[in-house]
Amino acid sequence: MPRSAHRSHRAVGLGAVVLLALSACSPSGSSSGPGAQDVSGTVTVFAAASLKESFTELGRRFEKEHPGVRVTFNFSGSDSLAAGINNGAPADVFAAASARTMKLVTDEGHTAGSPRTFVRNRLQIATEPGNPHRIDSLRDLSAPGRKVVLCDRTVPCGAAARTALTAAGVELTPVSYEQDVKSALTKVELKEADAAVVYRTDVRAAGDKVEGVEFPESAEAVNDYPIARLENAPNPSGATAFVELVRSEEGREVLGEAGFLKP
């Protein structure tokens, strides 16, 4: 039956992996070419919080393709992840939500090779379901009595929103500058705010609790998501394999479903 056949196949595969891993012991692994065969152990991925859903799915697929390998994630704000890596946190891969945060790590020489942009993200206006306040543009946000939340300028979505607002020539006083994109979205989900300027991936992840409104100025504030293998990666081959999966057609498909745009 398929099940038992699958199991025996897996057993063979495991044996092969062990053999290959043993034979791969003497030459240095860092320069070894990519390939599913020599991946083993645990791959530790530090990724921006907005990547949570899609990277979790990719991790599941990676573990399926490489039996016996485990992928562990640390999803958090890109800034704190970068700080962690610079302070010696043991990570194999870093996927950041902005070029600026990735630069914090490359400047310290902690990446192996140059980072590659794997997706881009654009802003959307998140409104209550059905868009009861008829918000169709950034300008509508500045209407009197509208309660709008933005991300704080210190976090990427805040910086991007500011760029877009400037491009649109809109003066906007929000009720709050939220500490991250998820809190901004939560305020709309709880109907405490009428609208928030967030990433389209966040709108997509929130399902039917919010409604996304596109606006042209979002083109002025596109966010690049770079990914890189880290210099001090405990599992370099695993890191390489995971980065390849993320940048593969399969990876782009998963990320596209989450609302990310191709680079």
Added chain:
Amino acid sequence: MPKHPETLPGPAGAMPGPGSGPGPEGLDARLVVDRGSFHLDVALTAAPGDVVALLGPNGAGKTTALRALAGLAPLTAGHLRLDGADLHRTPPESRPVGVVFQDYLLFPHLTALDNVAFGPRCRGAGKAEARARAAAWLDRMGLSEHAGARPRHLSGGQAQRVALARALATHPRLLLLDEPLAALDARTRLEVRARLRRHLAAFEAVAVLVTHDPLDAMVLADRLVVVERGRIVQEGTPSDIARHPRTEYIAQLVGLNLYRGQGDGHTVRLDAGPAVSTTEDLSGPVFVAFPPGAVTLHRDRPTGSSARNLWRCAVAGLETHGDQIRAELTGELSLAADLTTVAAAELDLHPGAPVWAAVKATQTHAYPA
């Protein structure tokens, strides 16, 4: 110092209305309190001017009775009338009752003056007026120079007087004192007791005091109510109770040997065994009492003695009692005997020593039980 503070000027009003009722003046109460295994059932009546002492061993329910009178412990049943007004359901703050607590409970954050002014303030007096009244009370208590002192800087006797002034300053129709002298050392006690006696004698309404000390009770009160295990076992004037104790506890308190027996002419057959000759001629159940000082002790059986009551005993214990020695005896009859230290030395008394105890019939006192 004036002995009749109540006659001094100052508004006596600002008190809730009892006294206006048609009923008799004074206290009329039956206090029933049930608390698990403890059951109190005490009837108390007193006329204005009476000082009643609730006397009894620890745990007898005296303090519970006092708390019930003050409204601090709810009555399970019974009634409580003061000057004709029913206080049964009246909360403590609305009762015309003043309390001197055992450890006074002076408010530590207030001066002596403000402690005394507290009551008048709560009963509606203005700040200045309450303070003036408090100052007058402290003056009567001889405490004027301590008016500004906090309780922790007062001596025990001074604190007791402040507590009394505080209780009297609301012009209560019922004054309650819980062990008013218990917190004092022996020397202060003597002086405070005499002073308290004068104040109570001058008090125009009903005063009820609780004590386990018979001397306090007898000195301070006109009438004693002896409570044991939640019940009244005897009441009467101090001299009446001293002469006719009806329980072991009272007899011990007043320093008497007390026995219960059956009267048969001039002989009483004691429940405890031997018979006692008396001068009274009684029949039926009776009490026989004689003071320890009436007992004479002998090493050998006395011959030709006029004492007809003679028992063979052994010394169970000895203790010094002032300049006398009290011997606790067991044997044919258990009794206490007082003798001088010289006599005790001559008899070579020591625990376990055999002695003969004799009491003249004229020294005994028998009365119906």
Added chain:
Amino acid sequence: MTTGAETPRKARPRPPGRGVPLALLAPALVGLAFLLVPLLALLLRAPWRSLPEQLTSPEVWEALRLSLFCATAATALSLVVGVPLAWLLARTDFPGRGLLRALVTLPLVLPPVVGGVALLLALGRNGVVGQWLDAWFGVTLPFTTAGVVLAETFVAMPFLVISVEGTLRAADPRFEEAAATLGASRFTAFRRVTLPLIAPGIAAGAVLAWARALGEFGATITFAGNFPGRTQTMPLAVYLALQNDPAAAIALSLVLLAVSIAVLAGLRDRWMRTV
């Protein structure tokens, strides 16, 4: 004599020849170091050179002013409702009192962010109570300074209630009875006798609550959001500065630290001497 009053305590001279046992001293020093080294590190790594420039920015003073105002208002609010609540828990008996007491202390263990979300669900524009506030009075609390005060009160009040309730339990309830026999209603007895007696406990509780409110972050940012001058308190400013300007964050932290130490020391001298 025993009037129930405390006798003044005097510092007793230490008995000679009684050293501190090593088994206590060693862990005590470890504990001390654990608490002090991070503070020391903050001082060592502080950007002293740019500090004057950091501290002259109006945003810092705005955040500090808002922090002090909100913490003080939250403490006042906690006193007004928390002391009576403590009295209720300590001096009355009713079914479910134990459970109520446990619920009151819940904000002590609840992550403050969760507290903030709970406040949104209760008092938010669309909340269980908040929708009526909005509909009847046109009052919305999120994103307002009042919202900051409420969030801080929610987190800080349990400290006050627990502290005052403990003091009340230790205080002799017979003083209230004595007051009653003098004609004081239960409220008068509470106000004129109990309250002054437990004042040191209330002061200690208020200081605890104030300190907790001053450092409050999670519930505040969740319920009241973050807007300079209106809801951005010092902890929020520190957190956001930390994202891209750690030096500024350290500078802000130093200001908060200095102010809170100054205030606590001042209070201790003034009315916490007996605590």
